[in-house]
Amino acid sequence: MITEAVQGRETYLNASYGIKSWLFTKDHKRIGLLYLATITLFFFLGGAFATAIRLELLTPQGGLVSSDTYNKLFTMHGVAMIFFFLIPSIPATLGNFFLPMMIGARDLAFPRINLLSWYLLVIGGLFALFAMLVGGVDTGWTFYTPYSTTYSNTWVIATALGIFVAGFSSILTGLNFIVTVHRMRAPGMTWFRLPLFVWSHYATALIQVLGTPVLAVTIVLVFCERVFHIGIFDPALGGDPILFQHLFWFYSHPAVYIMVLPAMGVISELVSTFSRKPVFGYHFVAFASVAIAVLGFLVWGHHLFVSGQSLYAGMVFSFLSYFVAIPSAIKVFNWTATLYKGSISYATPMLYAFGFVGLFTIGGLTGLFVACLGIDVHVTDTYFVVAHFHYIMVGGAIMAYLGGLHYWWPKMTGRMYPEGWAKLSALVIFLGFNLTFFPQFILGYLGMPRRYHVYPPEFQVLHVLSTAGASVLAAGYVIPMAYFIWSLRYGKVASSNPWGATGLEWKTASPPPPHNFDETPVVTHEAYDYSTVMGEVIEVG
């Protein structure tokens, strides 16, 4: 297959053969591909749940599945997508593959821990899959107490254990990235020569390391409460169910930034490469990543405005939430400004980047609505919130993930994807996405609560539009799956630098040799210096 294209040269793909050479590999590139396969499985699983949800919501009476089944569907959609797809998505695949290459390292600092973290994700995923197969779980991905601890009679513990184990996978990935960025940079690769992809992954790793343990201990407490009934979250025994919400959101709000910060890193690379200019305001974009990671920990209480949290805490959290808007806005403005007087190519990754910037802008701006106390009282727990976070996670994170996958596909496989099909699917995804989720903003402001199996008939028109959009979106996701597999055998052989990009990962062969570089690169230029990769040039701008 791939190896035919590179016959005679040793690559990480043909350095060894057999299933064992993959299952026991310590090569960050192979582990990245193992992750890619795993999370793709969970993506389509979560997508199947989403399809069932959207089909059910075609009619207000809820005839397709029972209420219990519906509740399990949206719970398992959330669990599969968030904990087993979005959290690992970009960092564990593209990050794993390219972060060491971008800083000129032969591997991550702890390759065996890297492999262990993949196994942990798989074990956690098996727990979750087991729970889904034997009966499912119906608590919502938020596991609010006391429903999850006392009232639900579904497979809460198996699912929670799965998330617990997968959490350690995330922690170890973060730990590995932090140490790698600190200790493994090639000679001359100073902090301010790092590609912005690396900065954003560094910021992500901080969140993974600082936030995930709190989720882990929360799961331990839920476990104890459910099994031994110790009263920690049970009001009848003096416990406070809202304490659970604090602990849960202390992780789960920053977790949104675990999903979107790496996406921002990908977009910085794409915008720069395909306008052939350094990212406007490099330092601001770099520091904005760290600022988002830090500020992201100060705002979790905005999920609790109507929970019974004190009025004053609500005000503090609302105030702090607005601070996160600033670094996010800085990034969007800087990406847009990068286009100014650039040489803009319409290659597929750039189309995804355009899509990301637009959809992330909408997602971010609607974030201002839900951070606003007066409005959040009305829209929280409605489809407005559902639409808002899908604009961030699907419109943001998944668009960037697909953009990055197209961008680095030639490097990972040595093959080009088919450009025409790719452009078509990018367009289909963009249109399908907006048709699916834009009506949900209106639904939400109208008052349609989330997690409703049956709903009043006046909401039906918008639900039908949304379902129509979802079917377009689903088609949009299947096309790339098909042509990526096709390209492994039939794709055009890729050169080492098909885009004229500047990162160190493009300075080695496609696909790269087992140790990334034939000799350790020495960095003498800042990131995104396009004069270094071009021969004869026409100056513009």
Add this chain to the structure above:
Amino acid sequence: MSEHVDSVKTYALVWIILLILTAGTTAVAHVDLGPFSVVVALAIAVCKMLLVALFFMHVRHSTRLTRLVLVGGLLWFFILLALTMADIVTRGWLGVPGK
């Protein structure tokens, strides 16, 4: 790479101070200091932590990065604590509902 090898005497001294502090905190717990009981107990615990970290964990010879990691970790715990307690403590402030 220059490794600091501390003397056994230094370690022994730190160890003895730690044992004295343990005895001290246990003894002082029986004295009614009002709200300061908690403060004293935690202050002694912090001192013990600093001794263990600085001497036994070699933080006093370590890089700025290691210290930053340590301080950052504690700071994050205080963020969790402070903002959650901001809710718990102020819940009663609005008084009897409707009054």
Add this chain to the structure above:
Amino acid sequence: MASEAHAETLALREQFDTAAQQKDASTLGMWIFLITEVMFFGGLFLAYTVYRSLYPESFGLASSTLNEIIGAANTAVLLCSSFTMVLAVRAAQLGQRRTIMLFLVLTIILGLAFLGIKGFEWTEKFHEHHVPGPTFHLEGTAMQGQAQLFFSLYFAMTGLHALHMVVGCGIMFYLLWATYRGRYSAEYYTPVDVGGLYWHFVDIIWIFLFPLLYLIDRHLK
């Protein structure tokens, strides 16, 4: 000298350029891991703080049923184990193989002693019906739920701490075996150093658990 250089190359993993880089990376990795542990226990410390501030009387009463002399003695045992651990690391810095092993054995003995005392305390709780569950009962209060919360947190915190001690003892056994096999020298002893960091950290957690669980509000008794 040549054999030492050889030992160093053997211990150097392929992704690193120098031994110093490898040691720095391992140490930093362990520190970051310890920070995740701070946040992990942090959730429990938060729950403790919240419920203590809500139910100070019940927590004071429940806390004063613990035996603070045993608690203090166990603290001393753990501090002694940290002392022997740091001496083991010192011996490793100086490349004294037999001394490393001596102090590792002492550390393991003290660690197991701590666990033994802890186990004795837990058994007592069973006899006194202080274990959360249907049989839970604390004399002198009708607020059984609040008192049970204290003991729930007591068992969660000391239990997780003990689990870390068990893992710590496992690490010590591994280090002992590896030292015996002559893996470490004055040039390469990172695992001993990093294992020591872990051991001291578990000690620090206990340094906070002891006053919070055993001592606070004891004067009210």
Add this chain to the structure above:
Amino acid sequence: MGTLRLFPDQASTIAPEVDHLLYFLLAVAVFFTLGIFLSILYFAIRYRRRSDRELPHVIHGGLTLEILWSVIPFGLTMVMFTWGASVFFRESRPPDHALQIYVVGKQWMWKLQHMEGQREINELHIPLGRPVRLTMTSEDVIHSFYVPAFRTKQDVVPGRYSTTWFQPTKAGRYHLFCAEYCGTNHSRMIGWIDVMEPQDYQNWLSGGAPQGTLAESGQKLFESLACVNCHKADGTGRCPSLVGVFGNTVHLAGGGTVTANEEYIRESILRPDAKIVAGYQPVMPTFQGLVTEEGVVQLIEYIKSLGQKPGGTGR
């Protein structure tokens, strides 16, 4: 298929305030969205790559621009925060003369009680133009009382009372939803708010056949549960007299005081030993499981009525 609607009813005093805030945020959002979309579109066309050998001039950035596009959005967000917080503050503070309604949520229904004794399930009748205060609790999991037409939502948490209020401005029937996921029939935990002209409301009140007011039901319960044997009105019983307790400061055994509010009385019924009144022994058994949340509400109203001065109008 229902008719397509794009905007919810506006039926409370707070609804237009929330909507005005929404219009402001929408204006900001549309401005920036269009700005970004149009800039991208313009740049993408204007600076499209014409030859593969193009190398644009390097532009590193501009401090002035960075400051501008940090400071201006920050100013706008602070307006949003202040405005939103002030609306929220008004939403959180019920006025003094509000009509009191008690709400108990349970899987999967809303149980509502009027002061006059009317009890409703999944339907609430209220008069137009009068502020209504809801005191809410749950018998099981967390629910959330949500009336989109009023822009009001408040979680209903077991083990405590939460409060919200609204003042209807338009007669009609409005959706009541449970907005916090609460199990199998979460989406069927819905109902209606009937806002009636004051006269109609009076007719409705007198049309029902309640077994006495809430306080009277509470008194019956107080007697049938034998509370009266210990809590003697003249204070000679084994337990403190409850006359005039509500709203006043109670001195507790072991020092400390507490204000006798709904929360305190509820706790004293369900967990009697949590706070002991100074001078008394903890002899009261718990009534957890013996009295429902609705019963607790009736007892609270009875105790409140004991606190009223003769001829007074309540608080």
